[in-house]
Amino acid sequence: MRRVLVALCAALLAAAGAVIALGSPAYAATGLHVVGTDIYEANGNKFVMRGVNHAHTWYTSQTSSFANIKAAGANTVRVVLSGGRWTANSASDVANVISMCKANKLICVLEDHDTTGYGEDSAAYTLDQAVNYWISLKSVLAGQEDYIAINIGNEPIGNTNPSQWTAATTAAIKKMRDNGFQHLLMIDAPNWGQDWQQVMLANGQAVLDADAQHNTILSIHMYAVYNQASTITSYLDTFKSKGWPLLIGEFGWQFAAGEVDDQTVISEAVKRGLGYLGWSWSGNTDPVLDMVLSFDVNQKTTWYGRVFDGPNGIKATAREATVFGGTSTSSPSVPPSSPSVPPSSSPSQPTGKTCSATYAITGQWPGGFQGEVKVTAGGSAISGWTVTWTYANGQTVANAWSATVTSSGATVTAKNAGYNGSLAAKGSTSFGFLGSWTGTNSIPTPSCTAS
Known part of the structure; x- marks a missing residue:
């Protein structure tokens, strides 16, 4: 100025x-x-x-x-x-x-x-x-x-x-x-x-x-x-x-x-x-x-x-x-207000490709919250992933980024976006979402399947 x-x-x-x-x-x-x-x-x-x-x-x-x-x-x-x-x-x-x-x-x-x-x-x-x-x-x-x-x-x-x-x-x-x-x-x-x-x-x-x-x-x-x-x-x-x-x-x-x-x-x-x-x-x-x-x-x-x-x-x-065209750095990274659930791997696929996922609540306010899921490839590179979890307390997902997220009743399914499905062995990516809750906002245990 x-x-x-x-x-x-x-x-x-x-x-x-x-x-x-x-x-x-x-x-x-x-x-x-x-x-x-x-x-x-x-x-x-x-x-x-x-x-x-x-x-x-x-x-x-x-x-x-x-x-x-x-x-x-x-x-x-x-x-x-x-x-x-x-x-x-x-x-x-x-x-x-x-x-x-x-x-x-x-x-x-x-x-x-x-x-x-x-x-x-x-x-x-x-x-x-x-x-x-x-x-x-x-x-x-x-x-x-x-x-x-x-x-x-x-x-x-x-x-x-x-x-x-x-x-x-x-x-x-x-x-x-x-x-x-x-x-x-x-x-x-x-x-x-x-x-x-x-x-x-x-x-x-x-x-x-x-x-x-x-x-x-x-x-x-x-x-x-x-x-x-x-x-x-x-x-x-x-x-x-x-x-x-x-x-x-x-x-x-x-x-x-x-x-x-x-x-x-x-x-x-x-x-x-x-x-x-x-x-x-x-x-x-x-x-x-x-x-x-x-x-x-x-x-x-x-x-x-x-x-x-x-x-x-x-x-x-x-x-x-x-x-x-720049390199992706991260997805939302507000420190979790609740501890993450330890990674849970899905059963091995015929191809030997596996992945695990962890779920964290990264922000919470009356009636709403922000969540983050980290996806990590197993011992082999993967070209795609799908994460699912089931809510126990009536929570719902409103919208998401870095993944395509759909819901069927209490079950939520998230599939990789076009740019973050391919992961090197032990490589990871994250996606985030906004949701609603009432009463209790317990942390579900996600499962991950890889392709």
């Missing part, structure tokens, strides 16, 4: 002065979606965003940046757009941005920058105006849910009356859903994105609950407020204790004493499986925040090295989305 340093100084001057163990249940989603605290693709593959921000709205001619960002190792790019505070990005321009993201195998986070600093910056738009902008773009956004997330408004509230963030944000989410948007939604914190007054930390559940699709992730921006490791870890620990999905949507680097402790941001994000998106590729008024100067990949900066290189950097940790 071009005004970030001024805003952050203001934030620092001003700054002088019911806990949820499990996230809300996820619902069947069209594309990118939240399960527990993580983002998943439609096929059930966990996706962790690792990338950078690109100031497209001010540099629409710099289209080579998408290929250059991909070549640097990123799997995601957050793209700055404007609905009119700056030169508006038209529907055709946004469609071209999406095409460039897809061509370069980048997940695209589209953000409306018009809302930056509302309440403190007189030029800023409201979140409701931002939603109207997204509605005007719906024709080019619908159908792209596998490839894009919508960051409704960048840093939508400044340091003036940040408490207004909760009502404005919940209204914006509801309006997006009422207008038919199925996309993963991203919500920035107030206080110029830094939440130093902890409004988001106190009201995040209300915002998440406003989404009837339970497909919203919260985003923190870490700049000079987060200049000490303890401040960073404390904020992230509190978020984790609440069980809310979080992304580090922007952060800078410690180019001078008192600036953000970027290496702690990066290492803690990797440790916790959080996505991070550095600000920014190029084009800042103060080039200290440029990763490359003048959009020239031959002029890499210190900041480029700090965010792309190293054991926790983008090059080492980014994994391409499977929608583009």
Whole structure:
């Protein structure tokens, strides 16, 4: 953000002065979606965003940046757009941005920058105006849910009356859903994105609950407020204790004493499986925040090295989305709230191919739960698998990912998807599902047959 340093100084001057163990249940989603605290693709593959921000709205001619960002190792790019505070990005321009993201195998986070600093910056738009902008773009956004997330408004509230963030944000989410948007939604914190007054930390559940699709992730921006490791870890620990999905949507680097402790941001994000998106590729008024100067990949900066290189950097940790052909990483992995049943193998087949399955409850709330089944091949490679189990207490499966699941009375049958049936000897895969329960939610013993 071009005004970030001024805003952050203001934030620092001003700054002088019911806990949820499990996230809300996820619902069947069209594309990118939240399960527990993580983002998943439609096929059930966990996706962790690792990338950078690109100031497209001010540099629409710099289209080579998408290929250059991909070549640097990123799997995601957050793209700055404007609905009119700056030169508006038209529907055709946004469609071209999406095409460039897809061509370069980048997940695209589209953000409306018009809302930056509302309440403190007189030029800023409201979140409701931002939603109207997204509605005007719906024709080019619908159908792209596998490839894009919508960051409704960048840093939508400044340091003036940040408490207004909760009502404005919940209204914006509801309006997006009422207008038919199925996309993963991203919500920035107030206080110029830094939440130093902890409004988001106190009201995040209300915002998440406003989404009837339970497909919203919260985003923190870490700049000079987060200049000490303890401040960073404390904020992230509190978020984790609440069980809310979080992304580090922007952060800078410690180019001078008192600036953000970027290496702690990066290492803690990797440790916790959080996505991070550095600000920014190029084009800042103060080039200290440029990763490359003048959009020239031959002029890499210190900041480029700090965010792309190293054991926790983008090059080492980014994994391409499977929608583009990337390697599958996992299926939902919220820690089980009940112990898994030991693997139970089916009788040996004539081919000698066997498999075993374990069942775990990975999240539970009144009337509903999330489950995960891990399938492991025996001593020989297999080309397909079928898992069955029978519920004893009337539980039902509502929907599933990474497997085709059907029910007949109390018996549930799950067959592999097209991409995870072939397993090497001792290899494993997982699938997940959402279900309902009343009274008792006992764990069944699954059986597995292989082909």
